[in-house]
Amino acid sequence: MHKAKNTNRPSKMLCKPQIVAQHFGPIEKAAITLRPLTIFVGESNTGKTYLSTLIFALHRAFGKQRNGTHLEVFTAELRRCFGVASVPELIRLSGNSCDKMKIALRCSGNVFRLYASESEIRSEGEAPAALGFCTEKGQSCAYYLPAGRRGIMQAHEAMATAGQKQNLPMADSGILTDFLKPIVGYQEGNGVANPMQRIAAALEAEVLRGVIEPKHPVPESVAMDSLEFQYRPRQAVRGLRLSQASSMVSELAPLVLFLRSVVRPGDLLIMEEPEAHLHPAAQSQLAFTFARLVRAGVCVVVTTHSDWFLQQIGNLIREGELAGLGEKGGKPQEFLKKREVGVWLFQKGCPVEEIKYNRIDGIEPSEYLDVAEELYNRAAGLQNRLEEMKGGSQFERK
Structure with missing residues (x-):
């Protein structure tokens, strides 16, 4: 008699895909490792959506067996997902002299690379189908x-x-x-x-x-x-x-x-700016949803500008550290492990950088603190000038 399989056990990726993009749209260079929760932060128009869409196109191209060569399948997905007539249209938009784009997907020693210029598109490596996007339960969506x-x-x-x-x-x-x-x-x-x-x-x-x-x-x-x-x-x-x-x-x-x-568990879910139109309290609460998805075995990619969301993600990692040290009392599906979260900072004209978690600062970009400090200093300066003009103690605060 065969033992019944536990179909409710979270599905895990068999490897962590590494994705490289160089001179790609607004991105000068990015080299990221896809984690159970991957978060893209940074100013607008720096490539967060470009890289998210690239991940989606890679998954569609290599997530299951398709007819055609890897080059044919992947370039077709790039054109489809980005809505362009030809792949060279995606070459870096900065106006610099460099005119060659590189995309690479690496997992478990297998590598697929694509190079594109105005005159040539070629690839290296014949990686197996579903490279990097298979789970222990099979192919994912x-x-x-x-x-x-x-x-x-x-x-x-x-x-x-x-x-x-x-x-x-x-x-x-x-x-x-x-x-x-x-x-x-x-x-x-x-x-x-x-x-x-x-x-x-x-x-x-x-x-x-x-x-x-x-x-x-x-x-x-x-x-x-x-x-x-x-x-x-x-x-x-x-x-x-x-x-x-x-x-x-x-x-x-x-x-x-x-x-x-x-x-379903094992799938890839990409969501742009989940905090859009949400009150700060709701933005913070939404972080719990993504922690639960990770616990259930869903691979999540998120772009965000929300400081409150990132602060809560940091707290959920701290919850995971406490759970790892044996503390009991937290909700079983509401924590994240440090190794499960990757946060990547996008800046105009600069390579994409990983923001390392630390127990004190969490995962917030330093630029958020710079903005807060600038606003505070400006507010304090304006208040001082108003008090001076109104005669100090006679100034009525409203």
């Missing part, structure tokens, strides 16, 4: 939640209301289509409370304070050709259309729907 989710969801709602679901462009044409497919073809799980459904329910309870649900039962909605979603606040009888709910709700609704329908 990748999902990308782009910025601007609220606008995309509202556009979907308007088209669904008009009964135009079948007219949506579902050709395999890029990130936006990949995002919309699970929404348009939404199917909930089989009713069993799997880890992803529990994480989605916790997100609804702790951050959204209500539930995201189809406006009509899914079979009825499919028959009506107009699958719509609504937000039902806690203890409310009727729901609100997502366009009538807060910006926070429509930004996070896709995450809830993806967790409830398609994301």
Whole structure:
């Protein structure tokens, strides 16, 4: 008699893929190791979205067996994901004289490299299929939640209301289509409370304070050709259309729907700016969702500008250190191990650098502290000048 397998055990990547990009879009050079939780921080227009999209394209190209050579498959994915006619369009946009781009994926001694210039595209290394993206349970899927989710969801709602679901462009044409497919073809799980459904329910309870649900039962909605979603606040009888709910709700609704329908342990989930339109308290609380995903075996990549989110991630690493020292009392799914988290700083015209965790400062970029210090010094200087002009103690503070 065979022993039943434990299908609920979190799936782990068989190796940690190393990704190198040089002279790629706005990126001068990046060399990162994909961790269970990989976080990109830094100023806007420095390449965080470019590298996130590259990771997605690499996963799609090497995450499962495909027809064609590695060069053909990967360059096709680059064109599709970035929406460009040719790969050389992705060569660094700085205007410098260097005109050659390099991309490399390394795992367990296997390396695939791509070189591109205006006149030539070539590759080195015939890495096995699924290089770096296989888990101990088999091949994984990748999902990308782009910025601007609220606008995309509202556009979907308007088209669904008009009964135009079948007219949506579902050709395999890029990130936006990949995002919309699970929404348009939404199917909930089989009713069993799997880890992803529990994480989605916790997100609804702790951050959204209500539930995201189809406006009509899914079979009825499919028959009506107009699958719509609504937000039902806690203890409310009727729901609100997502366009009538807060910006926070429509930004996070896709995450809830993806967790409830398609994301599984072992998958890769990429999310741009999860803190968008969230109150600082909600940004901080959202960090727990990603810690739970890591504990469940999901590989997560996040871009963020949120100091509160990063501070909470730092606290979750400290929780992991305490758990490692034998302290009991913390919630079992709400901690991170230092080795599970990689934070990478993007700066204009500079190589991407890793921000190392330390117990005192956590994982915050020093530039955040510089901004806070500059604001404090300016506020103090203005207050001093106001008090001097108003006669010191006679100044009325409001």
